[in-house]
Amino acid sequence: MADDTQRPVRVRVAPSPTGDPHVGTGYIALFNYAFAQKMGGKFILRIEDTDQNRYRADSEAAITDALNWLGVQWDEGPDVGGDYGPYHQSKRTAIYQEYCEKLLASGHAYRCFCTPETLAEIREECKAKKINPPMYDRRCKAIDAAEAKKRADAGETCVVRMVIPRDGTIKFEDRLRGEVEISASQIDDQVLLKSDGFPTYHLANVVDDYLMEISHVVRAEEWISSTPKHVLLYQYFGWQAPEWVHMPLLRNNNKSKISKRKNPVSIHYYRDIGILPDALRNFLSIMGYSFGGDREVFSLPEMIEGFSWERVSLGGPVFDQDKLRWMNEQYIHALSPEELADALIEWRYNRERMVQIAPLIHKRIKTLSDFASSTEYMFSGDVDYAPFAEKLKIPEVPKKDLWKGLLELVDEYDKLIGFEAEEVEAVSRAFCEKKGWKPKHVFGLLRIGSTGRKASPPLFETMAVIGKDICRRRLRELAEFIKKMK
RNA sequence: GGCCCCAUAGUCUAGCGGUCUAGGACGUUGGCCUCUCACGCCGAAAUCCCGGGUUCAAGUCCCGGUGGGGUCACCA
Numbered sequence: 001m002a003d004d005t006q007r008p009v010r011v012r013v014a015p016s017p018t019g020d021p022h023v024g025t026g027y028i029a030l031f032n033y034a035f036a037q038k039m040g041g042k043f044i045l046r047i048e049d050t051d052q053n054r055y056r057a058d059s060e061a062a063i064t065d066a067l068n069w070l071g072v073q074w075d076e077g078p079d080v081g082g083d084y085g086p087y088h089q090s091k092r093t094a095i096y097q098e099y100c101e102k103l104l105a106s107g108h109a110y111r112c113f114c115t116p117e118t119l120a121e122i123r124e125e126c127k128a129k130k131i132n133p134p135m136y137d138r139r140c141k142a143i144d145a146a147e148a149k150k151r152a153d154a155g156e157t158c159v160v161r162m163v164i165p166r167d168g169t170i171k172f173e174d175r176l177r178g179e180v181e182i183s184a185s186q187i188d189d190q191v192l193l194k195s196d197g198f199p200t201y202h203l204a205n206v207v208d209d210y211l212m213e214i215s216h217v218v219r220a221e222e223w224i225s226s227t228p229k230h231v232l233l234y235q236y237f238g239w240q241a242p243e244w245v246h247m248p249l250l251r252n253n254n255k256s257k258i259s260k261r262k263n264p265v266s267i268h269y270y271r272d273i274g275i276l277p278d279a280l281r282n283f284l285s286i287m288g289y290s291f292g293g294d295r296e297v298f299s300l301p302e303m304i305e306g307f308s309w310e311r312v313s314l315g316g317p318v319f320d321q322d323k324l325r326w327m328n329e330q331y332i333h334a335l336s337p338e339e340l341a342d343a344l345i346e347w348r349y350n351r352e353r354m355v356q357i358a359p360l361i362h363k364r365i366k367t368l369s370d371f372a373s374s375t376e377y378m379f380s381g382d383v384d385y386a387p388f389a390e391k392l393k394i395p396e397v398p399k400k401d402l403w404k405g406l407l408e409l410v411d412e413y414d415k416l417i418g419f420e421a422e423e424v425e426a427v428s429r430a431f432c433e434k435k436g437w438k439p440k441h442v443f444g445l446l447r448i449g450s451t452g453r454k455a456s457p458p459l460f461e462t463m464a465v466i467g468k469d470i471c472r473r474r475l476r477e478l479a480e481f482i483k484k485m486k
Numbered sequence: 487g488g489c490c491c492c493a494u495a496g497u498c499u500a501g502c503g504g505u506c507u508a509g510g511a512c513g514u515u516g517g518c519c520u521c522u523c524a525c526g527c528c529g530a531a532a533u534c535c536c537g538g539g540u541u542c543a544a545g546u547c548c549c550g551g552u553g554g555g556g557u558c559a560c561c562a
Binding site: 014015016018048050051053054112116119123130131132133134135159161174177180181182183185186187188190191192193194195196198200201202204205220221222223224225226246248249251253254255256257283286287288289290292293294295296297310313314315316317318320322323324325326327329333 | 487488489490491492493494496497498499500502509510511512513525554555556557558559560561562
């Protein structure tokens with residue numbers, strides 16, 4: 001990798017704290033980390049919290065915990081500090097505004113006063129005229145800059161857009177694919193600064209990567225089509241662009257980009273069903289990457305030792321749950337019986353867990369030995385619905401409406417920030433209300449779906465203990481099961 | 487739809503012009519081991535998307551097609 005040594009390697013992973021810690025984030029973090037380690041460089045964690053609408057307070061900690069759990073460690077980040085901070089983009093707004101001013105001054109950007117409604121109209125018009133791709137018509141670019149500034153200073157809401165050349169083409173070198181060339185006509189005048197004063201990804205990302213001296217941008221393939229905007233930004237600022245490395249996207253079984261609709265994507269889910277962190281890490285390591293020889297089971301240090309971009313393959317790897325389980329089996333078998341015992345205790349057979357479960361089964365067991373059989377579904381992954389096939393219905397509700405409805409409910413659960421019994425109940429009751437379905441029917445289904453039993457302790461408390469990720473997975477499986485029933 | 491990326495068994499991959507009658511792994515499957523089950527071991531079925539070139543020689547290089555994916559937000 002001689003060509004990677006021109007400047008000190010500094011790479012970053014830049015998750016957005018908008019939800020659960022995503023396996024894709026772990027995947028990209030892993031490759032950034034391995035590369036940095038291999039090159040004796042630095043790995044940085046930066047929090048891209050510029051979307052105030054989607055921001056979730058609990059998400060950042062969940063992400064850092066999950067990444068640590070996976071075994072990747074950053075040299076600089078919001079929690080560990082560093083010389084290039086702050087590492088939260090929300091704390092850097094003044095910086096972005098300052099650089100945005102420069103772009104405005106050099107004529108590489110302009111203020112746009114169009115309302116969301118106007119933008120929607122323009123998009124409609126493009127669609128009607130079959131203009132591909134639909135783009136902003138740049139009408140505000142015609143406004144005199146001084147005039148625009150006056151209007152903005154007077155308090156009129158506006159955004160700042162970057163100027164994209166009318167024609168020509170933007171080229172860049174992707175480390176894994178070689179030269180990629182995209183026509184300027186395909187690129188919209190991207191919004192750089194939102195009306196709330198926060199930057200969009202494109203601006204913040206480029207400014208931060210420059211200021212943090214990022215040498216290689218290792219990110220997912222979905223960013224390829226917006227890379228020209230970034231390349232242009234580097235040009236406008238007169239900065240040296242980093243090397244681009246676009247990793248393939250993790251996929252669902254049908255090859256589409258991995259999504260929570262078709263796969264559990266939260267790292268928490270895998271932790272909760274008892275996947276060992278190193279096993280998940282190893283599994284992610286063989287996604288689009290080969291260790292060499294015929295080895296698939298290898299440690300992180302071993303991966304780092306032989307790490308090379310040449311070993312990355314570009315076909316999108318399907319995230320195969322079966323193979324993950326097999327990988328996990330390898331790691332479990334490598335444990336000594338004592339270590340396995342410790343892992344079990346740390347995982348779920350601990351006091352904290354017992355304290356959560358005890359009140360639920362307290363009055364339902366006659367001997368302590370009844371515990372295991374009465375709580376088995378609190379320690380398992382998927383459950384079996386086949387024994388309840390006859391019960392998986394609601395009077396007057398067509399099968400199709402039923403499983404689709406279930407999926408809608410799961411989406412409602414997805415939106416929950418926590419997963420306390422009260423919230424789950426509120427959402428569930430609201431759902432019944434909306435559908436006009438009787439709670440007793442819906443809750444019966446939820447009980448079977450989340451526990452694999454027709455009897456259990458109070459449903460919502462039980463669901464809360466089982467946990468959000470596993471409940472969502474099980475209910476999606478239930479919907480799938482119902483869909484396939486004849 | 488425009489543009490871009492990709493293309494070896496159902497899945498993850500090795501292969502970087504001849505050693506490929508394509509190797510490994512998951513899954514599937516047959517058997518062995520064995521008090522059961524699992525592990526382990528041995529074996530099997532299953533792949534180079536199609537068509538043109540280039541070359542003495544192509545899974546490997548080039549072009550076209552097809553297929554899949556991504557992206558077209560005041561989300562990242």
